[in-house]
Structure formats: C-alpha cells, structure tokens
Amino acid sequence: MLTLDKIYHASYVLKDVIRPTHIVKAEGLADDCHVYLKPENLQITGSFKVRGSGYKISQLSEEEKKRGVIACSAGNHAQGVALAATKYGIKSLICLPDGAPISKVEATKGYGADVCMVPGVYDDAYNKALQLRDEKNYTFIHPFDDENVIAGQGTIGIEILNEMPDVDAVICAIGGGGLISGVACAIKNLNPNIKVYGVQAEGAPSMYESIKQGKPVALDKVSTIADGIQVKEPGEHTFEYVQKYVDKIVTVSDDEIASAILKLIETQKMIAEGAGAAPLAAVMYNKLPIKGKKVVCVVSGGNIDVTILNRVIKRGLIMSGRQQTLCIELQDKPGQLVAVSQIIAESGGNVISVHHERAGEGTDVTAAYLRIIIETRNFDHVRQISDSLKAAGFKLV
Numbered sequence: 126m127l128t129l130d131k132i133y134h135a136s137y138v139l140k141d142v143i144r145p146t147h148i149v150k151a152e153g154l155a156d157d158c159h160v161y162l163k164p165e166n167l168q169i170t171g172s173f174k175v176r177g178s179g180y181k182i183s184q185l186s187e188e189e190k191k192r193g194v195i196a197c198s199a200g201n202h203a204q205g206v207a208l209a210a211t212k213y214g215i216k217s218l219i220c221l222p223d224g225a226p227i228s229k230v231e232a233t234k235g236y237g238a239d240v241c242m243v244p245g246v247y248d249d250a251y252n253k254a255l256q257l258r259d260e261k262n263y264t265f266i267h268p269f270d271d272e273n274v275i276a277g278q279g280t281i282g283i284e285i286l287n288e289m290p291d292v293d294a295v296i297c298a299i300g301g302g303g304l305i306s307g308v309a310c311a312i313k314n315l316n317p318n319i320k321v322y323g324v325q326a327e328g329a330p331s332m333y334e335s336i337k338q339g340k341p342v343a344l345d346k347v348s349t350i351a352d353g354i355q356v357k358e359p360g361e362h363t364f365e366y367v368q369k370y371v372d373k374i375v376t377v378s379d380d381e382i383a384s385a386i387l388k389l390i391e392t393q394k395m396i397a398e399g400a401g402a403a404p405l406a407a408v409m410y411n412k413l414p415i416k417g418k419k420v421v422c423v424v425s426g427g428n429i430d431v432t433i434l435n436r437v438i439k440r441g442l443i444m445s446g447r448q449q450t451l452c453i454e455l456q457d458k459p460g461q462l463v464a465v466s467q468i469i470a471e472s473g474g475n476v477i478s479v480h481h482e483r484a485g486e487g488t489d490v491t492a493a494y495l496r497i498i499i500e501t502r503n504f505d506h507v508r509q510i511s512d513s514l515k516a517a518g519f520k521l522v
Contacts, residue, residue, distance in 0.1 A: 200229025270360025
C-alpha cells in the first residue's frame with residue numbers, strides 16, 4: 126500500500142543517492158500564468174527515474190539481491206536501475222527496445238549493466254524481461270507499476286511542497302504513470318487543494334484513454350518523439366492512483382512537444398527530452414485551466430539523443446514561425462531572384478537555402494519555381510514577407 130509515510134521514508138533513503146534539483150522560476154514561457162520548473166533533467170542519470178529504482182533496490186531482501194535484477198525500459202529507468210544495482214553490488218540486466226536513443230543505451234552500459242536489445246517498443250522489452258526473469262530467476266524491477274518505485278518518484282512531490290508550499294498546480298508527463306502517481310499521492314495527502322495535471326503524447330494516450338473508459342486500456346500501437354512516455358498500457362496500480370488523485374489529463378502533439386523543447390533551450394538554457402518538455406507544451410498551448418496560477422512543471426528528463434535533438438529543433442523552428450519554406454512561381458527571366466532576395470532582405474528575413482527549377486508539364490513554358498527557406502522572427506513576420514512578395518506581383522504556391 127502506498128502511503129505518505131512510505132514516500133517520506135523513500136526521501137530519507139534517497140538523500141545520499143540523488144542530486145538536489147531546486148525549483149527554477151521560468152520567465153518568458155507563458156504570458157497568463159507563473160511557470161516554475163522542477164529540473165529533474167539535471168538529476169543524476171539525467172532523469173527522475175533514479176529515485177524509484179534506487180528506493181526499490183534499497184528495499185530488496187538479501188536473497189533478491191543475490192539473484193541479480195532485471196528491468197525493461199525505454200532508457201531512463203534502465204540507467205536508474207543500473208546505477209542503483211552497481212551501488213549495492215548487484216548484477217543487473219536491462220531489456221531495451223531497439224528504438225531507444227543510442228545515448229541512453231550507452232549510458233546504461235556505462236553505469237555497469239548488461240544490455241539486451243529487443244525489437245519493438247517498450248512493451249516488447251517488458252515481455253522479454255519477464256521471459257528472462259522466469260528463465261534465469263532474476264528479481265524484476267518494474268519501471269512504474271510497483272509501490273516502492275512509485276514511492277521513490279513521490280519524493281518529487283514532497284520536495285516541491287517543501288520549497289513552494291503556495292503552488293497552485295503541478296504538471297507531470299504520463300507514460301506508465303509511476304511519476305504522477307507518486308507526486309499526486311504526496312501532494313494530495315499534504316494539501317488536497319493543489320491541482321495535479323497529467324500530460325500524454327497524442328501518439329501514446331494510454332492513460333488518457335484508460336481514465337476516459339474507466340479501466341486500463343491497451344493501445345494497438347504508439348508513436349511519439351517522446352520515447353520516455355511511449356507506453357501502450359498503464360499499470361494497474363498507477364491507473365488506480367491516477368483515477369484517485371489526478372485532476373485532469375490532456376494530450377499534446379509531437380509538434381507542440383518540439384516547440385517546448387526549443388523554448389526551454391532558448392529561454393532557460395535547459396535541454397529536455399520529449400517527455401520532459403510535455404508538461405511545458407501543455408502550458409504553452411493552453412491545454413489546462415491555469416490562468417493566473419502558480420504552476421510547477423516537472424521536467425522529468427534530459428536524455429535526448431543529439432541526432433533527434435537536431436530534428437526536433439528544426440521542427441520547433443517551423444512550429445514557432447522561426448523558419449519558413451516559400452515556393453514562388455516566377456517568370457524565367459533575368460532579375461527575378463534578385464527581386465525576391467531584395468524584398469526578403471528589406472523585410473528583415475534571412476535566406477538560408479535556395480532551390481530553383483524549371484516548371485514542368487501543365488505550366489507556362491517560361492515559368493520557373495523558386496523554393497526558398499528563410500529564417501524569420503515569428504508567424505507575423507512570415508505573413509509580412511509573403512504579403513510584400515505578393516504586392517510585388519510574385520505568385521506564392
């Protein structure tokens with residue numbers, strides 16, 4: 126049974142294991158509410174997961190420790206288990222989905238674990254871990270559906286209230302639901318007036334659908350850039366705690382998550398993975414009733430692969446009107462490219478790529494297309510440039 130006493134005990138046990146992550150006031154993230162960040166992306170292993178796995182492993186019996194531990198993970202739980210197991214001198218084996226970011230795989234090995242790559246997503250890695258547990262008699266460390274793991278994650282809730290007792294709402298991402306279950310349990314037991322909101326990716330809304338239908342639901346497939354919350358089915362325990370303690374769950378798109386990652390980099394100099402940026406995406410895109418409120422977003426992790434980060438930044442630039450592709454139909458005659466460039470320059474845009482091609486069948490024989498990528502300030506700036514081009518007689522396709 127998860128109790129506030131258990132969460133406080135986890136807080137005591139973990140004080141020498143985890144790194145303090147003090148709340149940061151975040152200016153410039155939202156106009157109509159006061160946003161603060163709980164930066165678990167700065168936690169040891171780069172994620173909150175070390176709390177739950179650290180507490181769970183500390184509570185194992187000597188017999189369980191001797192057998193060695195096995196876990197499944199999209200990456201963050203893997204690193205937490207590997208670190209905690211190594212700290213207690215326990216052998217660990219981690220099953221990871223083959224789509225897990227390379228940085229998470231290598232970090233897991235670096236913390237001392239053996240790694241087994243499994244084709245598919247998190248749920249496939251979970252089934253493989255259970256198979257190996259039964260074959261080799263390992264002790265299984267569940268990433269979210271375990272009372273001790275949930276208690277470890279709940280220490281975040283205690284820390285938030287210790288540091289900011291007047292907070293109005295706390296927002297967490299939801300994958301399997303371990304983080305929000307622990308945080309919501311701690312907060313609602315200490316102050317039931319504080320709202321706790323959950324955020325899922327549109328491409329993996331397992332808890333959202335489960336709460337809507339009143340029972341745990343298994344999705345056929347999941348797909349999102351937020352690999353840390355890419356879970357097909359919530360846990361039995363976590364479903365019950367979310368149903369009991371969480372006020373509302375909303376979903377955000379991958380584009381919204383990408384914009385939030387970019388916003389954190391630019392305004393806070395802080396790198397978050399997709400799951401870590403999801404709560405901020407919900408704030409930025411007005412998904413929650415928090416106008417005028419003091420809100421803490423839990424930035425749950427920062428373990429994003431640099432190749433994915435590159436793509437996400439590009440997507441974030443497009444989503445926020447900072448980069449735009451224009452396709453312009455031109456008459457194929459001298460001076461056209463100069464005229465287009467001059468209009469863009471005078472409007473304050475910056476050209477970063479140009480592709481010019483002769484028009485194909487079905488168009489004027491003297492026509493050409495100019496595909497041009499420009500850097501802009503925002504969507505108003507894009508409209509200003511487009512209007513200037515149209516006013517000069519150019520046709521935007």
